[in-house]
Amino acid sequence: MNLYKTTINPIARFATPLRGDTMFGQMCWAIRYKFGEKRLKELLANYQSNPFLIVSDGFxxxxxxxxxxxxxxxxEGEDKKANRKKIWLSLEDLTNGDFHNGKTPKEVGEDTSQTVMRNSINYLTFTTDDSGAFAPYGVNEMRLSKKDIYFLIDEEQFGFEELKIAFEAVSLMGYGKDSTVGKGRFEIGDFQKVEIKEDSKTLMALSPFSLEGLVCKNCFYEPFVRFGKKGGDRANENPFKKPLLLADCGGVVVLNEKPTKRYIGKAITNFSTHSDIVHQGYAIALPIKDIDE
Incomplete structure (x- = not known):
């Protein structure tokens, strides 16, 4: 499998955080729209044993x-409180274990968010509700800085050109919540192939992932609950999926021996009223400096 990276430039506000498993779902819809439902089903047929695509969070x-x-x-030394705010590292510092060189969000370009007030309208009566009362509610929207997104693809199944076409479709459709009213639009930079030395038994996940069936020496992570919703025309009926408990992005797995795959986790199925829906329970595994116990 080959690892690629591109940088996106958001040109609209986002209503949904840039998460790899959400982006994977949107890529599947883009593949269906651009290449047909038959092509998507071919790619998903072996996803549980041989993933064609794994997407990272946006960094x-x-x-x-x-x-x-x-x-x-x-x-972190004695000043743990200050160091815990330094949440960003360069790839070199990360792979070398120089965690003390971390940067704060202010130092690297902080994202901002604001609450936008809205009001529901009944388009039969053109009032806000049955009583006509004013009932506003708030929606959080984010202004994002430029973000790097990584894609791990099996080019025997899913070609590089297909990747670019599908991702371009997502950029035009918009990512996440409220894309139909212009949210989540972005411009795409050039794709770069990423080569990383794979000589470590310690791996860091670049998106939320499933721990089920994982065999390892040790594992460190923060839990993340995914309350997923269906997209496209499948949102016309019951749009909600069952909640999924995952390990969050940045989780670390210490293996017993050097890895043979460039990812960790597993695909997740049978969590929706549609049996053919697949969730990206995989994460791109980035080798970092081995942890000395």
Whole structure:
């Protein structure tokens, strides 16, 4: 499998955080729209044993998140409170274990958010509700800096050109919530192939992933609950999926021996009223400096 990276430039506000498993779902819809439902079903047929695509979260351009491991491995010293705010690292510092070189969000380009007030309208009566009362509610929207997104693809199944076409479709459709009213639009930079030395038994996840069936020496992570919703025309009926308990991005797995795959986790199925829906329970596994127990 080959690892690629591109940098996106958001040109609209986002209503949904840039998460790899959500982006994977949107890529599947883009594949269906651009290449047909038959092509998507072919790609998903072996996803549980042989994934064709794994997408990372979106990271501040030029940086990656600090691994979620105990303080004793991070070399935070006495000033733990200040160091815990330094959540971004360069790829070089991350792979070399120089966690003390972390940067704060202010130093690398902080995202901002604001609450936008809205009001529901009944388009039969053109009032806000049955009583005509004013009932506003708030929606959180984010202004994002440039973000790096990584894609791990099996080019025997899913070609590089297909990847670019599908991702371009997502950029035009918009990512996440409220894309139909212009949210989540972005411009795409050039794709770069990423080569990383794979000589470590310690791996950091670049998106939320499933721990089910994982065999390892040790594992450090923060839990993440995914309350998923269906997209496209499948949102016309019951749009909700069952909640999924995952390990969050930045989780670290210490293997017993050097890895043979460039990812960790597993695909997740049978969590929706549609049996053919597949969730990306995989994460791109980035080798970092081995942890000394």
């Amino acid at each position: 501040t351009s030029g940086y990656l998140p600090k691994p979620k491991i105990p303080s004793r491995f991070l070399g």
